Amino acid sequence: MTQQWNIEDAEALYGVKRWGAGYFSIGEHGNIQISPNHRKPDVYIDMNEVLAEMKAEGIEFPAVIRFHDILRSQVEIINETFRDTITTANYNGKYVGVYPIKVNQMREVVEEILDAGEAYNYGLEAGSKPELMAVLAYNENPEALTILNGYKDEDYLTLALLGRHIGRNMIVVVEKFSELEMLVRLSKKYKIDPMIGLRSKMMVRSTGKWSSSSGDRAKFGLSIAEIVNAMEYLKSHDMLHCAKLLHFHIGSQISDIRKVKEAVTEGARLYAKLVQMGVPLEYLDIGGGLGIDYDGSSTTTDSSRNYSTEEYVADIVYGVKQICDLEDVKHPNIVSESGRAITAHHSLVVTNVVGEVNPGATEFDFSAEEGEHVLVSNMRELVNGHDIHPQERYNDAAAYKQSAYEAFKLGILSIREMAKIDTIYWRVLTDIHHGLDSETRQIQELEELEDTLASQYLANMSIFQSAADTWAIGQLLPIVPLTRLHEKPEVRISIADITCDSDGKIGKYIEGNSISDNIPMHRLRKGESYPIGMFLTGAYQDVMGDMHNLFGRLTEVHIFSHDDEPGAFYIEEIVPGHSAEKVLETMQYNTDYMAKMVKKSIDKQIRKGALAPREGVRWSDFYESCLAGTTYLRDERK
Ligand SMILES: *Cc1c(COP(=O)(O)O)cnc(C)c1O
Numbered sequence: 001m002t003q004q005w006n007i008e009d010a011e012a013l014y015g016v017k018r019w020g021a022g023y024f025s026i027g028e029h030g031n032i033q034i035s036p037n038h039r040k041p042d043v044y045i046d047m048n049e050v051l052a053e054m055k056a057e058g059i060e061f062p063a064v065i066r067f068h069d070i071l072r073s074q075v076e077i078i079n080e081t082f083r084d085t086i087t088t089a090n091y092n093g094k095y096v097g098v099y100p101i102k103v104n105q106m107r108e109v110v111e112e113i114l115d116a117g118e119a120y121n122y123g124l125e126a127g128s129k130p131e132l133m134a135v136l137a138y139n140e141n142p143e144a145l146t147i148l149n150g151y152k153d154e155d156y157l158t159l160a161l162l163g164r165h166i167g168r169n170m171i172v173v174v175e176k177f178s179e180l181e182m183l184v185r186l187s188k189k190y191k192i193d194p195m196i197g198l199r200s201k202m203m204v205r206s207t208g209k210w211s212s213s214s215g216d217r218a219k220f221g222l223s224i225a226e227i228v229n230a231m232e233y234l235k236s237h238d239m240l241h242c243a244k245l246l247h248f249h250i251g252s253q254i255s256d257i258r259k260v261k262e263a264v265t266e267g268a269r270l271y272a273k274l275v276q277m278g279v280p281l282e283y284l285d286i287g288g289g290l291g292i293d294y295d296g297s298s299t300t301t302d303s304s305r306n307y308s309t310e311e312y313v314a315d316i317v318y319g320v321k322q323i324c325d326l327e328d329v330k331h332p333n334i335v336s337e338s339g340r341a342i343t344a345h346h347s348l349v350v351t352n353v354v355g356e357v358n359p360g361a362t363e364f365d366f367s368a369e370e371g372e373h374v375l376v377s378n379m380r381e382l383v384n385g386h387d388i389h390p391q392e393r394y395n396d397a398a399a400y401k402q403s404a405y406e407a408f409k410l411g412i413l414s415i416r417e418m419a420k421i422d423t424i425y426w427r428v429l430t431d432i433h434h435g436l437d438s439e440t441r442q443i444q445e446l447e448e449l450e451d452t453l454a455s456q457y458l459a460n461m462s463i464f465q466s467a468a469d470t471w472a473i474g475q476l477l478p479i480v481p482l483t484r485l486h487e488k489p490e491v492r493i494s495i496a497d498i499t500c501d502s503d504g505k506i507g508k509y510i511e512g513n514s515i516s517d518n519i520p521m522h523r524l525r526k527g528e529s530y531p532i533g534m535f536l537t538g539a540y541q542d543v544m545g546d547m548h549n550l551f552g553r554l555t556e557v558h559i560f561s562h563d564d565e566p567g568a569f570y571i572e573e574i575v576p577g578h579s580a581e582k583v584l585e586t587m588q589y590n591t592d593y594m595a596k597m598v599k600k601s602i603d604k605q606i607r608k609g610a611l612a613p614r615e616g617v618r619w620s621d622f623y624e625s626c627l628a629g630t631t632y633l634r635d636e637r638k
Contacts, residue, residue, distance in 0.1 A: 005488035013489070013520065014480045015510050018296025023070050023345050024535065030486030032533060036069035036561045038077060045559070047482045049567040051350070051531055054557055059574060061531070061635055062351035062461040063555040064542065068572070070346040071109065071538075072116035075099075078290075078338060079120035081313045089317050092331040098147050100125040100288060101134060103339030103539050108558060108573070110138060113342065117144075123169070125149060125337050129156050136163055145335060146170045147197065147285065149220075149247075157183050157194075164192045171283070173197035173247045175220045180230055184237050196234070197245035197285065198227055200270055204262040206289065208302045209473050210251030214263075221248070224270070231279055243279050245335070246271045249287025252340060256300045257307035257315060260289070264319035271320075272327035285335035286316060292344045294476050294536055295510050303476040309341070340539040347538035349554065350482065351461045353530040354633050357496065358455035360426030364419055375404050376417050379424045383431070390432050390440045394449075397428045429453060454492040454518040459532060460633045462499045463506065465545035466554065467534060476508050478535040481521055489520035495532075498633060499549040529635060547586065551631045552578030581627045591627050598623050 007026045011017060016024050016032070022041065027033035032047040054063065082095035099113050101124055110124070117123075123144035124135040132148060136159060139146050146168055148160055157179070163170035172194055174180045180196075187194045201221035202214040212218065222230060234240045250263045264286065271284050290312055291305030300306050307315075316334065324331050366380065379400045385393050404421040407413040413421075433449040441447055469475035479495060494517065497504040509519035524530050545553070555577035561569050581591045599620045605611040611619075 005486070007486050009488070010485040013512060014478070014485075015296040015512070016478075016480060018298075019293055019478050019510070019536065020296075021293070021345055023067070023073075026485050028486075030484055032480065032482045032485070034067060034070075036067040036073065036559075038073040040561075040563075043561055043563060043568050045561060045567060045569045047533070050557075050559065050569065051482065053567075053571060057571065057574060059555055059557060060630060060632070062349055062459075062466070062632055063557050063577070064347055064349055064466075064537070065557045065559060066108070066347045066538075067559050067561075068108075068112050068346070069561045071112050071343065074342045074345065075113055075116040075120075075122060077309060078313075078336075078341065079117065079122060081309055082317070082334065082336075083120070085310075085313045085317045086334075089314075089321055091317050091321050093333040095334050095336075096121055096123065096145050096283070097336050097338070098123040098125040098145055099342055100127065100149075100337045100339040101131050102127050103288075104343045104542050105131065105134065106543065107134075108575075109343065109346075109538075109542075110134070114138060114141075121145075123147070125339075129153075129159070132156060132159050136168070139168065142167050142169070144169065145283075147245075147247075147335065147337065148172050149175065149199070149249075151175055152179050152182075154182060154186065157186050158190070161186060161190050161192050161194060164194060165190075169195060171195040171197045171245050173199050173245070173285075174222065174230065175199050177222065177226055177230065180233060184234070184239060187239070187242075193239070193242050195244045196239075196242045197247045197283070198222055198230060198243065199247045199249075200224075200227060200267065202248045202250055202263060202266055204250055204259065204266050206251035206254050206259045206263075207300070208251070208253055208255050210253060210289075213249060213251035227270075227274070231274070231277065240278070241280055243281060245283035245285055246274065246281055246332075247285040247287065247335075249337065250289060252289055253291045253302070253305075254289040255291055255302060255305050257305075257311060260307075260312060261315050261319060264316050265323065268320045268323035269327075271332060272324055272329040275329045276327065282333055283335050284320060284332040285337065288337040288339050288341075290336070290338040290341035292340055292536060292539070294344075294478065295515065296478075297513065302474075342539075343542075344536045344539040347542055349461060349466045349534045349537055350531055351459050351534075352635055353457045353524060353532060354460045354498070354635070355458040356455050356493075356524060357458065360430055360453060361455070362423065362426075364423040366420040366423050372420075373407070373413055373417050375400055375407060375413065376420050376424075379404070379421050379428070382428045383424060385428075386431075386435065390435060390446055391443055393428065394432055394446060397425055397432075401425045426453075450492060451517055454494055456496045456505070457493045457521065457524075457530075457532075459495050459497055460635070461497050461534075461554075462545075462549060462551040463497045463504050464499060464501070464548035465551050467506075467537060467541050468544045468546065469541060470506055470508075471503060474508065476510065476515065477506075477537060477541070478510055479506060479519070480533055480535065482531045482533045484522050484530075487522055489522045491521060491523055492518045493521050494518040499551070501548065547583060550580075550583040550587065552583035554632075578631060579628050580631050583631055584627075595620070595624050595627065 034045045121143040124139045125147040126132040126135045127150035199221040294303040297304045408418045495506040556575040558573040602616045606616045
């Protein structure tokens, strides 16, 4: 019974275009396709060709694929949207954005962003000492800004002054008053003027997971009274001229545009009042928070946003302009610190399904036998009980199974009988589920059968490594088969990973316009790989992963699009994932010692004559090759 199915149906189910932001769609052959360059929307890369080339290069799953063109496109889009809006609005300041490297600190990512942003004097933001050391080395553009956030000690502030000495526009954003005192002291010691920013603890509260980033109890920033005190303090040290920037950041993934408008109004008003007090500010830094539509719903749910980038930029530019005009204050240069919006789309995790866990899938002969227990015969009668009302049939099956369990515990049922009852039980549930109509589906217990019967597909990955936020904060990330999208997906499944942790699974899926606990996918075929992709992992997920179960970092494949290449792309670089050796060493193991200990035990068996010498050598070679090998599962399929 194959119903008609085409890629439009697949699109409606998985919503690829809705969250794909113009970069992802489904191609006519049923494969995911990527259009990585926003200036060339007609250049498509077929995901299946990428997978084929990876295979030819010997790259195993799981792997991270980075599309550098997407990264570049996002940098261009945000800068050009600000530029265009500033021109149209007759706004008198400039846009000088920075990329906050905490969102994805990978060197290749930072380099690509700087390169794409050079034409716009796009800078970097750091929030810790090691990040500051990285941006000191990498942000060489004398026109671009470097914004320094986060809590700071003397070394941090001294490194910032080093930046001033070598001609960088390093702006130290003061998060708490004591930092200002330290900074004033150090700048006198090293005889150089710092560029000072002030972070305001905003009154506006964002919604969603990051709402505590603003408000009276926020971890970062100065209250209005502290800001006024800070200005007096700078004045008393004859350093008021160093105050250059007012900063706020009300939280990440702002889902509701009204919060952006409110924050801009509050921030611009504060800016104007400070300028009127004689503070020579030049920059208004509106922080990050530009959201990503992870679920494609364009709503104010935590995983979405109800606005476009154009609308976001317009609300900022026109909002700041209006208040500054009313207050008769020169328009500031606008700084924003979008991280998620720059990086989220550019990378995805590709992996394969290595197996299936389904309680109802086990084959077991349950035919009748002489003298079998009555519970077995009763349960078997339900198999053909199509004329029984589904609720009653379900109740009976559940009751027989419970009784069987009690009987087994008392030693009344044999192990074979218990196995039969179990097998029939799942058979009956599956049959009930198939037979439900619009009326019986309303019965809650029967509706829940969908969840009970869904298979788990085991994905060769660790969500703790590759999608930490799906576990930590219930972040939704799109998961889609990469091929076979022109075929009807016939089984409902949920995805579990290969870690030894029951939490290692994905609990939420995009299904049409709603969020489900499981999702239709295709039946696995023997000997054939079933590749799936977890999308929009470029922000935070790429770099937050932990070492749970010692799986370690994935192999990375860096892809550039190119019209002249077959398939319109080439693999520019392969960065091997962590070997077992490498992750063990980060946990303080000495793998040479481990290999020696295993060899010693093998030698002992050889001396006893329990193992042939040649065989022993083979075993210790094997152990060593596994140390050098992948931490993930090897793909046994084709
Ligand atoms: C994390 C952070 C950002 C980045 O926020 P996104 O929502 O990823 O754009 C910007 N500024 C500050 C101060 C941050 O802490």
